[in-house]
Amino acid sequence: MIRIKSLRPACKKDFIRPAAAFILSVCICLLASGTETRACTNIIVTRGASADGSNMVSYAADSHQLFGELYFHPAARWDRGSMLDVTEWDTGRPLGQIPQVPYTFQTVGNMNEHQLIIAETTYGGRGLADTTGTMDYGSLIYITLQRAKTAREAIKTIVDLANTYGYCSEGESFSIADKNEVWVMDLIGKGTEIVDGKNVRKGIVYVARRVPDGYICAHANQARISTFPLDDPENCIYAPDVISFAREMGWYDGPDEEFSFCDTYNPLNFGGMRGCEARAWSAFNILCDGQFTFEDENGNTVTRNAYDYIDYAMGYDTGKRFPLFVKPSRKLTVKDIADAMRDHFEGTPMDMTTDIGAGGNALPYRWRPMGFEYEGRTYVNERAIATQQTGFWFVAQSRPQFPDEIGALIWFGTDDAATSYLTPIYACITEVPESFRVGNGNMLTYSPTSAFWMCNRVANACYKMYNIMAPTVRDEIDRWEYAQMETVRTVDSTALEIYRKALDTPRRQISRNDRMKKTVDPYAGLKAYLTEYSVVSAQEIFQKWTELETLLLVKYMDGNVKAQNDDGSFVTNPYTDRIPDGITNPGYTEKWKEYVVKDHGEVIEER
Structure with a gap:
C-alpha cells in the first residue's frame, strides 16, 4: 500500500461542500x-x-x-x-x-x-x-x-x-x-x-x-x-x-x-x-x-x-x-x-x-x-445516472425461491458504473473479498489491491479518449457479467443441495432463533461454499481489471491505437516482437473539428 499523505479521521461518506461564493x-x-x-x-x-x-x-x-x-x-x-x-x-x-x-x-x-x-x-x-x-x-x-x-x-x-x-x-x-x-x-x-x-x-x-x-x-x-x-x-x-x-x-x-x-x-x-x-x-x-x-x-x-x-x-x-x-x-x-x-x-x-x-x-x-x-x-452541466464520483454501486436481489442463506445476493461494484464491473456477493458470507475490504485504502491512501482504486485507474484512463477506449472496457464488463449470471445459476443449484443435506442431518432440530447459541452452525458448510465463490470471483475480476488497466496503457498510450491479433497479442513488425505494427491514429470527432475550425481555423488552415 502506497501512502500519499497522512489520513484524516475516518469517515464513510463525506461530501464536498460548494464554496459559499458560488452564486x-x-x-x-x-x-x-x-x-x-x-x-x-x-x-x-x-x-x-x-x-x-x-x-x-x-x-x-x-x-x-x-x-x-x-x-x-x-x-x-x-x-x-x-x-x-x-x-x-x-x-x-x-x-x-x-x-x-x-x-x-x-x-x-x-x-x-x-x-x-x-x-x-x-x-x-x-x-x-x-x-x-x-x-x-x-x-x-x-x-x-x-x-x-x-x-x-x-x-x-x-x-x-x-x-x-x-x-x-x-x-x-x-x-x-x-x-x-x-x-x-x-x-x-x-x-x-x-x-x-x-x-x-x-x-x-x-x-x-x-x-x-x-x-x-x-x-x-x-x-x-x-x-x-x-x-x-x-x-x-x-x-x-x-x-x-x-x-x-x-x-x-x-x-x-x-x-x-x-x-x-x-x-x-x-x-x-x-x-x-x-x-x-x-x-x-x-x-x-x-x-x-x-x-x-x-x-x-x-x-x-x-x-x-x-x-x-x-x-x-x-x-x-x-x-x-x-x-x-x-x-x-x-x-x-x-x-x-x-x-x-x-x-x-x-x-x-x-x-x-x-x-x-x-x-x-x-x-x-x-x-x-x-x-x-x-x-x-448535465448529471446522468452514471457519474465519475460514484463510491460504490450495486444491484441487490431478494429471491423468495431460495432460503435466506442463498437468496440474499448483492451484485457489488465500485466507482463509475460505466467503466466498472459488478460481481456477485452472497449475503451469508463470513469474510469480505480483499479488494472490497473496509480499510484497504481510502480516498487519500492508494492501495494497489483495492477495487475502488483499480476501477478509478481504468475509468480515468478512459476519460482521455472515451469513444476509443471505453468500448474495450465495456466488452470486458459484459463478458464478465453475462458469465457470472450463468455461473450463479450453477452455484445456486449446488448451494441448494448443500442446504438440503444440512436439513437432513439431526441438527435440523436446531431452530434458527437458537442457532447462535450453539457451537456448530448447521449451515457452516453452505456459508463456506458461498463465501469461497464470492471471494474467489471478486478477486478474479479484480485481477482481470489490473490486467485491463495495463492493456489500456500499452494499447492507447499517446493517443495511438496499437492493433491486436485475434488471440489478444499485439501485432508486431516482421523483424521483432518488440516493435508494434499497424498503429493507427483515430483523431477527433467531426463536432470537435467543426468547432476548432470555427474558433481557430484561420490560424491552422493549410495554405
Missing part, C-alpha cells in the same frame, strides 16, 4: 435539490417485473469523498445494557448513543441475512433537519438492517428510530425490499424548536408506498410520492401528522385527498427536474423502451410516450410529472438494471456525447461544478 443561479437550484452534494440513483424492480422472480434494488452511492468498500457486520448477541455509538455517515461526526438490541442480524453492504434491502437518495427539501437529533439517514439504513427482517418491519424501525432519537439529516427517499414486497418511502424531519431544553418537533413526517407487483420505480434526489391513498394500509403507510404538520407550517391549505407530499416538502425547481428527475425519467425510458404504461388516478391502465414528459425531465414544465410506477417493456434481469445504471442520456436531448463539451472524443461527463456562467447567462 450561479442554476447551480443554486441544483444544489438546493441535493444534486451536487448527495447525488444518488435508485431503481426498484418488483418480482412480477423481474425475469427470475426476484425483487431488485439498485443503488449508486455518488460522492466526491466516498470511498468504495463493502461494509460487513456479522450477526451478534449483545449483553443487557449495551449501548450503540451512532456516527453520521456523511462526516463520521459522533451523534450520540442509543441502547443496543439483544440480537443484530448480519449485514453485507445494504442487505441483511433475511434478504432485506435498503437504499436511498437524498432530496434535501425544506430546511427541517433536527439539529439535536441522534439519527442521520445512514444510521437509519444500517441500524435498521441489523434489526428488521421485512420491509414493513424496516419502515416501522426507521420511524421508531427517527421519532425516538430525532432525525438530523435532510429529506430522504428510501428503497426498501424484502422477499415479498417492495416499498418506496419519502421522509423528512420537522425542524428544531427548543422548549425547556428539548426539541418539541422531534421526529419525521413520511409516506411509504408499496410498489405494485409487475411495476418498477426510480428516484434520484427528488421526492417522488405526490398524492397517496389515505385508507389503504396494505399499500400505503404514512405519518398521522404528515398533512396536519404541513397545515401548521402554512405550506398546505387544501383538502386532505389532494395533499401531495413531494410538492409540499420538496417543491420542484429547475434543478430538481433537470439534475434529479431526469435520471429517473431516463431509467424508465430505457427499461420501458420509451413507452410508460401505468395506472392513472382513476385506476385505468394507460400508455404514454416517454417524450410526453421530456419537458418536465429537462426542467421546462413542472406540470407534466411522469408516473411514480411504470410497467417495464419486458421482464428485467440484473444485467438490464446494471446497464441502466450505466446511462449517460445517450440518444436523448441531454446526451453529453454530441456537443463540443464532450471534447474531441465524445466524453459523456462534465466535471463539477454543475453549472457555469458565460456573458451573464447561466448553463447546466
Whole structure:
C-alpha cells in the first residue's frame, strides 16, 4: 500500500461542500435539490417485473469523498445494557448513543441475512433537519438492517428510530425490499424548536408506498410520492401528522385527498427536474423502451410516450410529472438494471456525447461544478445516472425461491458504473473479498489491491479518449457479467443441495432463533461454499481489471491505437516482437473539428 499523505479521521461518506461564493443561479437550484452534494440513483424492480422472480434494488452511492468498500457486520448477541455509538455517515461526526438490541442480524453492504434491502437518495427539501437529533439517514439504513427482517418491519424501525432519537439529516427517499414486497418511502424531519431544553418537533413526517407487483420505480434526489391513498394500509403507510404538520407550517391549505407530499416538502425547481428527475425519467425510458404504461388516478391502465414528459425531465414544465410506477417493456434481469445504471442520456436531448463539451472524443461527463456562467447567462452541466464520483454501486436481489442463506445476493461494484464491473456477493458470507475490504485504502491512501482504486485507474484512463477506449472496457464488463449470471445459476443449484443435506442431518432440530447459541452452525458448510465463490470471483475480476488497466496503457498510450491479433497479442513488425505494427491514429470527432475550425481555423488552415 502506497501512502500519499497522512489520513484524516475516518469517515464513510463525506461530501464536498460548494464554496459559499458560488452564486450561479442554476447551480443554486441544483444544489438546493441535493444534486451536487448527495447525488444518488435508485431503481426498484418488483418480482412480477423481474425475469427470475426476484425483487431488485439498485443503488449508486455518488460522492466526491466516498470511498468504495463493502461494509460487513456479522450477526451478534449483545449483553443487557449495551449501548450503540451512532456516527453520521456523511462526516463520521459522533451523534450520540442509543441502547443496543439483544440480537443484530448480519449485514453485507445494504442487505441483511433475511434478504432485506435498503437504499436511498437524498432530496434535501425544506430546511427541517433536527439539529439535536441522534439519527442521520445512514444510521437509519444500517441500524435498521441489523434489526428488521421485512420491509414493513424496516419502515416501522426507521420511524421508531427517527421519532425516538430525532432525525438530523435532510429529506430522504428510501428503497426498501424484502422477499415479498417492495416499498418506496419519502421522509423528512420537522425542524428544531427548543422548549425547556428539548426539541418539541422531534421526529419525521413520511409516506411509504408499496410498489405494485409487475411495476418498477426510480428516484434520484427528488421526492417522488405526490398524492397517496389515505385508507389503504396494505399499500400505503404514512405519518398521522404528515398533512396536519404541513397545515401548521402554512405550506398546505387544501383538502386532505389532494395533499401531495413531494410538492409540499420538496417543491420542484429547475434543478430538481433537470439534475434529479431526469435520471429517473431516463431509467424508465430505457427499461420501458420509451413507452410508460401505468395506472392513472382513476385506476385505468394507460400508455404514454416517454417524450410526453421530456419537458418536465429537462426542467421546462413542472406540470407534466411522469408516473411514480411504470410497467417495464419486458421482464428485467440484473444485467438490464446494471446497464441502466450505466446511462449517460445517450440518444436523448441531454446526451453529453454530441456537443463540443464532450471534447474531441465524445466524453459523456462534465466535471463539477454543475453549472457555469458565460456573458451573464447561466448553463447546466448535465448529471446522468452514471457519474465519475460514484463510491460504490450495486444491484441487490431478494429471491423468495431460495432460503435466506442463498437468496440474499448483492451484485457489488465500485466507482463509475460505466467503466466498472459488478460481481456477485452472497449475503451469508463470513469474510469480505480483499479488494472490497473496509480499510484497504481510502480516498487519500492508494492501495494497489483495492477495487475502488483499480476501477478509478481504468475509468480515468478512459476519460482521455472515451469513444476509443471505453468500448474495450465495456466488452470486458459484459463478458464478465453475462458469465457470472450463468455461473450463479450453477452455484445456486449446488448451494441448494448443500442446504438440503444440512436439513437432513439431526441438527435440523436446531431452530434458527437458537442457532447462535450453539457451537456448530448447521449451515457452516453452505456459508463456506458461498463465501469461497464470492471471494474467489471478486478477486478474479479484480485481477482481470489490473490486467485491463495495463492493456489500456500499452494499447492507447499517446493517443495511438496499437492493433491486436485475434488471440489478444499485439501485432508486431516482421523483424521483432518488440516493435508494434499497424498503429493507427483515430483523431477527433467531426463536432470537435467543426468547432476548432470555427474558433481557430484561420490560424491552422493549410495554405
